[in-house]
Amino acid sequence: MLVLSYIRDHKEEVIERLSIKNFNNVALIDEILKLDDERRATQKQCDETLAALNNNARVIGDLYKQGKAAEANELKAKNNEMKELGKTLADRLEAIKQEIQTKLVEIPNTPRIDVPRGTSAADNVNVHQEGDMPQLYEGAKPHWELLNQYGLADFDLGNKVTGAGFPFYKGKGAKLQRALINFFLDEASASGYNETQPPVVVNEASAYATGQLPDKEAQMYAVPLDGFYLIPTAEVPLTNMFRDTIVKEEQLPIKTVGYSNCFRREAGSYGKNVRGLNRLHQFDKVEIVEIANPVGSYDRLEAMKNHVAGLLRKLELPFRILHLCGGDMSFTSATTYDFEVWSAAQQLWLEVSSVSNFETFQANRLKLRYKDKNGNIQLVHTLNGSALALPRIVAALLEDHQTPEGIHIPKALQKYTGFDIIS
Numbered sequence: 001m002l003v004l005s006y007i008r009d010h011k012e013e014v015i016e017r018l019s020i021k022n023f024n025n026v027a028l029i030d031e032i033l034k035l036d037d038e039r040r041a042t043q044k045q046c047d048e049t050l051a052a053l054n055n056n057a058r059v060i061g062d063l064y065k066q067g068k069a070a071e072a073n074e075l076k077a078k079n080n081e082m083k084e085l086g087k088t089l090a091d092r093l094e095a096i097k098q099e100i101q102t103k104l105v106e107i108p109n110t111p112r113i114d115v116p117r118g119t120s121a122a123d124n125v126n127v128h129q130e131g132d133m134p135q136l137y138e139g140a141k142p143h144w145e146l147l148n149q150y151g152l153a154d155f156d157l158g159n160k161v162t163g164a165g166f167p168f169y170k171g172k173g174a175k176l177q178r179a180l181i182n183f184f185l186d187e188a189s190a191s192g193y194n195e196t197q198p199p200v201v202v203n204e205a206s207a208y209a210t211g212q213l214p215d216k217e218a219q220m221y222a223v224p225l226d227g228f229y230l231i232p233t234a235e236v237p238l239t240n241m242f243r244d245t246i247v248k249e250e251q252l253p254i255k256t257v258g259y260s261n262c263f264r265r266e267a268g269s270y271g272k273n274v275r276g277l278n279r280l281h282q283f284d285k286v287e288i289v290e291i292a293n294p295v296g297s298y299d300r301l302e303a304m305k306n307h308v309a310g311l312l313r314k315l316e317l318p319f320r321i322l323h324l325c326g327g328d329m330s331f332t333s334a335t336t337y338d339f340e341v342w343s344a345a346q347q348l349w350l351e352v353s354s355v356s357n358f359e360t361f362q363a364n365r366l367k368l369r370y371k372d373k374n375g376n377i378q379l380v381h382t383l384n385g386s387a388l389a390l391p392r393i394v395a396a397l398l399e400d401h402q403t404p405e406g407i408h409i410p411k412a413l414q415k416y417t418g419f420d421i422i423s
Helices: 004-009 011-020 026-065 069-104 143-149 155-161 171-190 204-209 235-240 294-314 361-366 390-400 411-417
Strands: 125-130 201-203 221-223 228-230 246-248 254-263 282-292 319-323 335-343 348-359 369-371 377-379 381-389 406-408
Touching: 004 011, 004 026, 011 026, 026 069, 143 390, 171 254, 171 282, 171 294, 171 381, 171 390, 171 411, 201 204, 201 235, 204 235, 204 361, 235 254, 235 282, 235 361, 235 381, 282 294, 282 390, 294 319, 294 335, 294 348, 294 381, 335 390, 348 361, 348 390, 361 381, 381 390
Parallel strands: 246 369
Antiparallel strands: 125 319, 201 228, 221 228, 254 282, 282 381, 319 335, 335 348, 348 381, 369 377
């Protein structure tokens, strides 16, 4: 959530930067600022009324001591009327605050000034690409056929037990999943991230704090009876660990990594590119989260990008890094880089990670702050990234590393799988 005082002091800049995300609802910003004017005026009236009530209470006490009961009673009656006014003002003040809050959460984060303009993924900017494209043998197959051929996953069984998008992993397919999770966690630990295993359900306050609520795109699985939500990413519980806290500046950056199941309804996702593991409702992911000092948060973003790139190199997968345009960014992000791997049999780039800096947007909702060297309380910057999401990594591994003899396992992963080929 944007800081209201920043909107007021930098209105034109906020409007210009929001236009990069194709958000042009200037009327909403004006409504918020008008409400804030009313809030300030009402707050002043409340303060003045309370001060008058306190002063009158002292005067009434003095009048009674002086034996001036009639004057005291007259002033007491006026004070009672003033109390009613004070209550009315306090109620109005609370209503204004709630209305401001409701409108503020409709405004996305302001993108960093270097975010490319654009309306869709076609406008994203390729900033880096490496790795040779695999030259597959004649008869090479897409991953969904390989999964079936080698008995690695069962989509029909998942559909029977749960529904579409909830596959069973079996045999070496299950071992490959576990191997990737352990590999990603170990690599993150070696990079200084503190491993944490979070819950996969969160309450409404947590989903709100990291920007999943309001759920504008209907992607969250809800548990209405308990007021819980299944997490779409471990980012939600890992970041909420620090909700309503003030950390010390010397603690920053705080680096956390967690593995979790992730759940997404993927409402509106249809078409030829959602087959097999390309798009699931339940999947595994390792997430890295950082709480950073605003001064160095973009250095931390670069470090996170380098970490993800290192994982893909070790998995021997060709990849590219895209700087997302305003129209393809999330509601909460200030800047995002997507990592995509080449799926050789499908001839597609598949997104496997998004690394983002949210600046103070999440921290403002989280009330997550730090105390600087001068004793001032400031909002932190929050960052996160997938390191990595498994389904499309598995899809690319199977397709890119297939041979007529079987599917070769990258050297870095073999100590985790216990085998070097799936045949």
